[in-house]
Amino acid sequence: MMLLRRLLSKPCAIRPTQSTSQFSSSSSSSSSASSSQSVVIVGSGPMGLSTALHLLETHSPSSITVVERDPSYALNSASLSAGGVRTQFSLPENIELSRYMLHLLGDSCANLTSLIQGVCEKNSVPESEIPTREEVASHVNFVPGGYLFLSSSADGAASLLKNSALQPSTEYLSSAAEIADKFPYLNTSDLTAGAHTPADGWLDPYGLLTLTRKALKSCGVSFPVGTASIGEYCSSSRRIKEVRVEGDAGTQAFHPDTVVNCAGANAGSLVPDEAGGIPVAARARTIFHLSNKTLAAELPQGALVPLTVDPGTGVWYRGVAPLRPGGNDFLAGSSPLAGEPDGDDGRVGDLGRVGRGLDPAHAQWEERVWPALYNRVECFGDAKVLNSWAGWYDYNTADQNGIVGWHDEVENLVLGNGWSGHGMQMGMGVGRHLAEVVRGQGRGETSVDLSRFGVARLRKGGGLIFEEGIV
Numbered sequence: 233m234m235l236l237r238r239l240l241s242k243p244c245a246i247r248p249t250q251s252t253s254q255f256s257s258s259s260s261s262s263s264s265a266s267s268s269q270s271v272v273i274v275g276s277g278p279m280g281l282s283t284a285l286h287l288l289e290t291h292s293p294s295s296i297t298v299v300e301r302d303p304s305y306a307l308n309s310a311s312l313s314a315g316g317v318r319t320q321f322s323l324p325e326n327i328e329l330s331r332y333m334l335h336l337l338g339d340s341c342a343n344l345t346s347l348i349q350g351v352c353e354k355n356s357v358p359e360s361e362i363p364t365r366e367e368v369a370s371h372v373n374f375v376p377g378g379y380l381f382l383s384s385s386a387d388g389a390a391s392l393l394k395n396s397a398l399q400p401s402t403e404y405l406s407s408a409a410e411i412a413d414k415f416p417y418l419n420t421s422d423l424t425a426g427a428h429t430p431a432d433g434w435l436d437p438y439g440l441l442t443l444t445r446k447a448l449k450s451c452g453v454s455f456p457v458g459t460a461s462i463g464e465y466c467s468s469s470r471r472i473k474e475v476r477v478e479g480d481a482g483t484q485a486f487h488p489d490t491v492v493n494c495a496g497a498n499a500g501s502l503v504p505d506e507a508g509g510i511p512v513a514a515r516a517r518t519i520f521h522l523s524n525k526t527l528a529a530e531l532p533q534g535a536l537v538p539l540t541v542d543p544g545t546g547v548w549y550r551g552v553a554p555l556r557p558g559g560n561d562f563l564a565g566s567s568p569l570a571g572e573p574d575g576d577d578g579r580v581g582d583l584g585r586v587g588r589g590l591d592p593a594h595a596q597w598e599e600r601v602w603p604a605l606y607n608r609v610e611c612f613g614d615a616k617v618l619n620s621w622a623g624w625y626d627y628n629t630a631d632q633n634g635i636v637g638w639h640d641e642v643e644n645l646v647l648g649n650g651w652s653g654h655g656m657q658m659g660m661g662v663g664r665h666l667a668e669v670v671r672g673q674g675r676g677e678t679s680v681d682l683s684r685f686g687v688a689r690l691r692k693g694g695g696l697i698f699e700e701g702i703v
């Protein structure tokens with residue numbers, strides 16, 4: 233409290249540091265040779281990398297810095313994610329963001345390749361370093377296995393029908409019989425409806441991240457390794473004056489024109505205390521990697537088991553690749569149901585906690601996931617867990633939607649946070665939006681209108697916009 237008062241009483245507050253050395257990075261300084269405004273992006277997950285990629289369409293590489301404390305991506309949420317890309321959401325904004333991802337992935341990543349090759353060519357990257365379409369497609373490995381949401385109540389069916397109307401490509405299955413006809417391996421006895429989007433699917437998030445980062449590095453974007461914090465916030469000008477990066481190489485200080493917060497589950501720590509926090513909490517989620525020998529016998533060889541969201545249990549599962557005789561791999565997991573305690577340490581933006589590895593919640597397999605799988609697909613009784621891992625959801629505790637755009641209190645801070653478990657697929661669309669915002673494009677000028685996702689809605693009360701399709 234005393235510290236806060238002291239900070240507020242001064243026009244500009246410099247935060248204490250335990251650094252051993254401090255210097256301004258020439259690559260990030262606004263006085264560098266670049267004619268562009270300098271931008272520091274914190275976080276090189278899907279949001280941060282896509283922001284840098286889309287910024288490169290107008291900014292010089294020397295004006296863009298992407299800070300990452302975990303360059304191996306060992307703890308990065310996206311690389312630990314299920315890699316799912318779906319158009320089944322209840323808000324048009326979320327659908328549009330995912331549709332952009334699917335647009336990039338379609339036709340063996342034709343549009344993603346053009347985007348990456350375009351910025352590489354613009355920045356004179358040698359041809360040998362520019363990824364070919366085959367390289368992009370094999371890194372990203374998009375599998376269009378589809379999504380299937382199921383309901384077991386009249387209300388659930390009404391919700392699926394309503395949301396299906398927002399997505400023209402959805403096959404709405406209006407009865408248990410229709411579901412059984414299309415997915416004969418499912419127990420449909422308690423089901424009322426289903427919504428199937430066959431063009432949705434999943435990809436290899438680690439492949440996407442490493443491919444994109446490599447291209448950005450080839451272009452000349454700098455990637456200092458270390459933990460970023462707000463070094464200096466000036467409350468009179470309401471600007472972040474310094475981003476401090478502490479890493480093995482010591483402490484670096486950056487003085488960018490604009491800071492873009494793409495810090496995932498840790499986003500809360502990159503908003504000045506004086507400006508009020510953002511409601512992004514780190515919530516643990518476990519994925520189980522399974523093998524099952526018998527499902528292939530019931531289905532045509534080569535069939536794909538869609539990412540299926542089971543009703544009333546919080547459990548989901550999907551195939552990994554087309555089915556083959558003799559054994560197949562699946563992923564499965566679960567989220568708490570409404571009212572259940574969540575895997576949350578109760579603190580927002582707790583850097584130390586989020587920065588540590590997570591043990592999988594092994595008990596979830598026997599207590600929740602396996603019984604639900606067995607109930608829905610009997611031959612999952614044979615399933616064996618091969619492996620499991622856990623990562624942090626970047627959970628917006630207020631309304632589970634992104635918190636996007638200029639911060640309303642901090643003049644030079646842009647937010648791209650709070651994706652609540654669907655940010656891997658939205659990263660490309662959000663990054664394009666953040667780049668447009670940094671360029672000065674306003675409402676009505678951006679590719680997707682995300683003005684409803686602004687941080688101001690969280691303060692006004694009553695402005696919350698709930699997404700029904702949170703898994």
Ligand SMILES: Cc1cc2nc3c(=O)[nH]c(=O)nc-3n(C[C@H](O)[C@H](O)[C@H](O)COP(=O)(O)OP(=O)(O)OC[C@H]3O[C@@H](n4cnc5c(N)ncnc54)[C@H](O)[C@@H]3O)c2cc1C
Pocket residue numbers: 274275276277278279280299300301302305307308309310311312313314315316317458459460461494495496497498499517518519622623624625626648649651652653654655656657658659
């Ligand atoms: C188990 C699991 C399954 C999921 N499944 C899906 C799915 O199927 N589909 C989907 O779309 N999404 C899924 N998600 C959610 C998705 O992973 C996140 O929403 C997404 O990764 C958010 O992207 P991001 O770039 O904001 O954050 P991240 O991917 O977490 O990247 C943020 C980066 O910022 C770095 N960072 C943080 N703080 C600092 C700092 N102070 N200094 C320097 N670096 C910092 C971190 O090291 C990290 O690499 C899943 C998540 C989990 C955990």
